[in-house]
Amino acid sequence: MAKYWSRPAAEALKADGLRIADLDTSATPGFSGDKAMGLGLLAERATLLSGLQEKLYANGRSGDKRSVLLVLQGMDTAGKGGIVRHVIGSVDPQGVDHAAFSVPTPEEKRHHYLWRIRKALPRGGQLGVFDRSHYEDVLVVRVHNLVPPAEWEPRYDEINAFERELVDEGITLVKVAMFVSLDEQKRRLRQRLERPDKYWKFNPADIDERAYWPAYQDAYQAMVDRTSTAYAPWHVIPADRKWFSRLAVTELLIDALETLKLDWPSAKFDVEEELRRLDKA
Amino acid sequence: MAKYWSRPAAEALKADGLRIADLDTSATPGFSGDKAMGLGLLAERATLLSGLQEKLYANGRSGDKRSVLLVLQGMDTAGKGGIVRHVIGSVDPQGVDHAAFSVPTPEEKRHHYLWRIRKALPRGGQLGVFDRSHYEDVLVVRVHNLVPPAEWEPRYDEINAFERELVDEGITLVKVAMFVSLDEQKRRLRQRLERPDKYWKFNPADIDERAYWPAYQDAYQAMVDRTSTAYAPWHVIPADRKWFSRLAVTELLIDALETLKLDWPSAKFDVEEELRRLDKA
Numbered sequence: 347m348a349k350y351w352s353r354p355a356a357e358a359l360k361a362d363g364l365r366i367a368d369l370d371t372s373a374t375p376g377f378s379g380d381k382a383m384g385l386g387l388l389a390e391r392a393t394l395l396s397g398l399q400e401k402l403y404a405n406g407r408s409g410d411k412r413s414v415l416l417v418l419q420g421m422d423t424a425g426k427g428g429i430v431r432h433v434i435g436s437v438d439p440q441g442v443d444h445a446a447f448s449v450p451t452p453e454e455k456r457h458h459y460l461w462r463i464r465k466a467l468p469r470g471g472q473l474g475v476f477d478r479s480h481y482e483d484v485l486v487v488r489v490h491n492l493v494p495p496a497e498w499e500p501r502y503d504e505i506n507a508f509e510r511e512l513v514d515e516g517i518t519l520v521k522v523a524m525f526v527s528l529d530e531q532k533r534r535l536r537q538r539l540e541r542p543d544k545y546w547k548f549n550p551a552d553i554d555e556r557a558y559w560p561a562y563q564d565a566y567q568a569m570v571d572r573t574s575t576a577y578a579p580w581h582v583i584p585a586d587r588k589w590f591s592r593l594a595v596t597e598l599l600i601d602a603l604e605t606l607k608l609d610w611p612s613a614k615f616d617v618e619e620e621l622r623r624l625d626k627a
Numbered sequence: 628m629a630k631y632w633s634r635p636a637a638e639a640l641k642a643d644g645l646r647i648a649d650l651d652t653s654a655t656p657g658f659s660g661d662k663a664m665g666l667g668l669l670a671e672r673a674t675l676l677s678g679l680q681e682k683l684y685a686n687g688r689s690g691d692k693r694s695v696l697l698v699l700q701g702m703d704t705a706g707k708g709g710i711v712r713h714v715i716g717s718v719d720p721q722g723v724d725h726a727a728f729s730v731p732t733p734e735e736k737r738h739h740y741l742w743r744i745r746k747a748l749p750r751g752g753q754l755g756v757f758d759r760s761h762y763e764d765v766l767v768v769r770v771h772n773l774v775p776p777a778e779w780e781p782r783y784d785e786i787n788a789f790e791r792e793l794v795d796e797g798i799t800l801v802k803v804a805m806f807v808s809l810d811e812q813k814r815r816l817r818q819r820l821e822r823p824d825k826y827w828k829f830n831p832a833d834i835d836e837r838a839y840w841p842a843y844q845d846a847y848q849a850m851v852d853r854t855s856t857a858y859a860p861w862h863v864i865p866a867d868r869k870w871f872s873r874l875a876v877t878e879l880l881i882d883a884l885e886t887l888k889l890d891w892p893s894a895k896f897d898v899e900e901e902l903r904r905l906d907k908a
Binding site: 404405407408427430431434435437438439440442444446475477532535536539540542543545546547548550553554556557610611612613614615617620621623624627 | 708715716718756816834893895901902908
């Protein structure tokens with residue numbers, strides 16, 4: 347366990363029994379350091395993460411089918427993009443399978459909601475990242491009645507079965523739900539409106555969505571209550587402090603990778619013989 | 628132009644008239660600094676590259692169809708993977724479309740050789756990276772007679788026409804061929820055989836390929852002679868010094884992005900009105 351943590355992040359951030367409406371989004375559960383300590387630790391742990399990811403990639407190249415998939419969910423401005431940029435950005439891009447799921451395209455709409463998800467699953471040895479995911483189909487879809495309850499209601503069980511299948515195939519799921527307060531969201535949206543270099547991140551609909559905050563909290567609560575399983579638990583990350591959410595996700599990924607107990611792949615050739623051949627080549 | 632460069636990298640590394648067989652692979656064309664200066668500059672320029680890439684991405688999100696595609700070619704151990712890890716690794720993974728082209732799969736073999744290439748082209752706003760590319764079809768394919776000359780011979784013109792099409796669609800091509808000396812390759816292969824954490828990078832066939840070095844040099848020469856066009860020129864990078872090849876590719880990408888003269892996308896909404904709405908939301 348990394349320093350300044352009183353318990354492993356995977357444990358401190360577990361969604362079990364947590365009331366999202368009561369969440370202190372400025373807290374740093376399990377972490378006793380301040381921002382400077384957090385940033386220092388983040389730099390250190392990013393190096394470890396990068397090393398573990400390289401081992402995963404090396405094993406993938408040697409035929410290992412296992413992979414790790416980070417699933418990021420969170421309201422607008424919660425910092426999902428920052429996780430990709432700053433946490434996933436610390437590992438080798440060759441080993442990253444990144445997918446962002448936005449409003450379904452006309453083609454995607456003609457298919458089952460898991461169709462586009464299956465197509466984007468990480469290949470063996472890869473670190474997959476889903477910026478939004480199949481969970482949109484029990485979040486925005488539920489909040490805005492995009493389909494009737496009789497259609498989204500069975501999805502929780504269906505998603506659990508789907509994820510069981512993924513885990514059985516060797517995908518380690520790291521599911522992360524990030525939350526900022528309504529005030530912090532307002533601050534971040536305002537920044538996007540005050541800085542011309544951030545206009546492109548702003549969408550007027552983000553303001554409209556704020557009226558649905560309670561409905562989203564209910565939908566997120568149902569999501570973590572009903573799809574947090576032993577094999578694919580949810581982690582809830584208070585995200586008002588960007589440094590903390592980045593550190594927390596880094597720790598969760600390190601934990602997932604360490605659990606795989608990866609070693610460097612063994613040589614599939616006779617090392618001495620190849621050294622002799624090389625000398626003469 | 629960055630400091631320590633006597634002329635822009637794009638010019639100093641241009642393939643025009645260059646004899647690959649005579650290339651000094653330990654040289655640093657156009658760059659007058661030493662390794663320490665190169666590494667210092669690399670860190671500085673990586674920040675600029677990352678900022679330019681973010682602008683490209685921002686414009687892509689706002690509907691701009693333009694993109695930049697880095698095409699990496701080079702013999703085994705030339706350092707293509709290091710470019711991805713250390714140069715592309717300095718930008719936001721969300722904005723990177725990475726594809727590695729290895730031996731064609733059975734499905735790929737049933738298609739035209741450009742089929743898999745077209746499928747992997749960068750989306751608007753993305754920085755695409757091809758680790759190997761359609762040029763394999765005039766390199767390894769030519770050297771090993773995988774198809775008869777009557778089949779690969781027309782490919783040079785076909786590739787030129789294909790790339791003309793890409794450029795017309797808004798893709799800026801940055802084509803880079805990296806070369807290490809035969810001795811440097813031996814040193815790097817030996818390291819892969821001496822360090823268990825590098826076994827996974829070693830393939831016995833890499834040693835066999837060394838016997839084809841002259842044939843590869845001919846194939847590379849034909850490639851740069853026949854597919855270096857005004858709209859998609861080749862750059863030849865002496866790659867014995869990893870720091871130089873990384874700096875050189877960074878400069879080429881910066882040059883390509885600066886040529887696009889990107890600005891932050893303008894607001895597609897009334898900023899004042901949205902600020903008012905936000906205050907009340």
